[in-house]
Amino acid sequence: MSIEPTMNLFVKKTGGWVASQLEACTRCGMCAEACPYYLATGKAEYAPIWKVEPLRRAYEQRFTLIGKLKVALGVEKALTDADLKAWSKVDFEACSVCGKCSGACPMGIEISSLIATVRAGITAAGLAPAGLVEKTEMQMKCGSPNGMCEDEYIKWFDSLEEKTGVKAPLDVKGADMLVVYTSLEIKDKRHNLYDLAKILNAAGIKWTISMDARDAFNMGSIIGNPKVQKELAGKILNTAKKLGVKQILVTECGHGFTTLRDAVPNVFGEELPFFVTHIAELLPNLIKEGKIKVKEGYFKNGHTYTFHDSCKIQRQGGIMDEPRYALKLLAGDTFKEMDSIRENGLCCGGGGGIRSIPEANENRLAAFKLKLAEVEKVGADVVVSTCDNCQLQLKDGFKHYNKAVEVKGLIEMVAEAMI
Numbered sequence: 486m487s488i489e490p491t492m493n494l495f496v497k498k499t500g501g502w503v504a505s506q507l508e509a510c511t512r513c514g515m516c517a518e519a520c521p522y523y524l525a526t527g528k529a530e531y532a533p534i535w536k537v538e539p540l541r542r543a544y545e546q547r548f549t550l551i552g553k554l555k556v557a558l559g560v561e562k563a564l565t566d567a568d569l570k571a572w573s574k575v576d577f578e579a580c581s582v583c584g585k586c587s588g589a590c591p592m593g594i595e596i597s598s599l600i601a602t603v604r605a606g607i608t609a610a611g612l613a614p615a616g617l618v619e620k621t622e623m624q625m626k627c628g629s630p631n632g633m634c635e636d637e638y639i640k641w642f643d644s645l646e647e648k649t650g651v652k653a654p655l656d657v658k659g660a661d662m663l664v665v666y667t668s669l670e671i672k673d674k675r676h677n678l679y680d681l682a683k684i685l686n687a688a689g690i691k692w693t694i695s696m697d698a699r700d701a702f703n704m705g706s707i708i709g710n711p712k713v714q715k716e717l718a719g720k721i722l723n724t725a726k727k728l729g730v731k732q733i734l735v736t737e738c739g740h741g742f743t744t745l746r747d748a749v750p751n752v753f754g755e756e757l758p759f760f761v762t763h764i765a766e767l768l769p770n771l772i773k774e775g776k777i778k779v780k781e782g783y784f785k786n787g788h789t790y791t792f793h794d795s796c797k798i799q800r801q802g803g804i805m806d807e808p809r810y811a812l813k814l815l816a817g818d819t820f821k822e823m824d825s826i827r828e829n830g831l832c833c834g835g836g837g838g839i840r841s842i843p844e845a846n847e848n849r850l851a852a853f854k855l856k857l858a859e860v861e862k863v864g865a866d867v868v869v870s871t872c873d874n875c876q877l878q879l880k881d882g883f884k885h886y887n888k889a890v891e892v893k894g895l896i897e898m899v900a901e902a903m904i
């Protein structure tokens with residue numbers, strides 16, 4: 486699809502909202518001061534408000550007299566495919582849809598949502614980055630974007646019995662909880678399956694897993710393709726309904742969690758018959774409620790710990806107090822806070838699918854440097870995160886800059902400290 490029908494469709498669908506948002510912009514520049522890619526590179530085209538310029542122009546040129554006049558008099562050119570291609574580089578290669586710019590805007594403009602709309606337009610026009618298109622096709626074909634197909638999941642789930650003596654609870658009807666992992670975990674954090682089984686069994690939770698709802702990853706949300714988003718989320722939604730669970734637990738996926746919890750009710754136009762939670766929320770609550778016991782101060786071991794707020798789980802998801810409660814208990818006064826935390830946390834630079842776009846590596850590692858500076862300032866040698874994608878980016882970044890900083894997930898810490 487080329488830009489004309491694509492932008493017409495998006496502007497038509499979002500016209501009023503887009504107009505009210507963009508007309509409120511005072512060009513104050515505060516969103517730019519929040520954007521890690523702009524701050525790290527100093528490039529004017531990476532300012533958040535510039536990333537939504539195609540939408541503003543498309544709206545103005547179609548629906549306002551001044552816009553129509555500008556095009557008719559040749560003051561401004563009508564947007565073309567080539568323009569949108571250039572914006573693909575800005576909106577996909579220099580933005581993690583972290584949402585910090587929206588929080589910084591004094592006019593309350595939802596800039597990151599507008600950026601997501603531009604990304605959807607670029608994708609519909611067939612101009613999304615090749616790396617993301619490839620991952621999307623792979624997930625539609627085999628269930629996971631990184632090629633971890635059903636046979637890999639079968640082997641992983643089977644390995645639970647070999648490692649722990651506990652059989653994987655597959656498709657248990659009437660279970661309380663459906664646990665949904667990500668293929669990043671099978672690849673790089675296989676122990677999450679064993680550690681989480683230990684925690685959930687100790688807490689007396691009747692949980693289940695399912696081959697039909699095994700990967701919370703949703704390339705539709707990342708690339709901005711509503712059809713793909715619906716199809717992938719629908720698999721999990723239908724499995725949860727079929728099994729009759731009361732809740733879905735997303736292990737470490739950030740956007741998978743917010744897609745299921747926040748987007749799915751709107752996408753399907755129905756109230757969910759279960760609630761969606763994340764390990765960042767569940768594990769600390771299990772400790773608080775006395776359902777599992779951990780050794781207090783277990784991680785007071787000469788290291789300094791800090792916590793990385795993930796954009797989806799913490800800023801958007803609002804799960805900020807719970808992981809801190811667990812970390813204070815486990816690491817005591819060796820847990821230190823960075824300067825930019827909670828809803829003001831700095832993106833690690835690796836979200837929004839940017840890790841799947843090789844052309845964005847320079848931007849991604851430049852943005853990571855801001856996070857690195859905060860980690861070094863607080864003197865931490867261990868960074869804890871509840872998102873597996875952030876953990877990969879942090880590990881990558883520390884390795885790239887030759888820094889001896891360890892990255893840990895909350896699941897492994899809680900399992901290790903359990904009494």
Ligand code: SF4
Pocket residue numbers: 519520521522523532533536579580581582583584585586587596597600832
């Ligand atoms: S969403 Fe984040 S990365 Fe994207 S423009 Fe806004 S601040 Fe920058």
Ligand code: SF4
Pocket residue numbers: 509510511512513514515516517534589590591592593594596
């Ligand atoms: S912070 Fe808000 S008002 Fe200021 S330039 Fe950015 S979008 Fe416009």
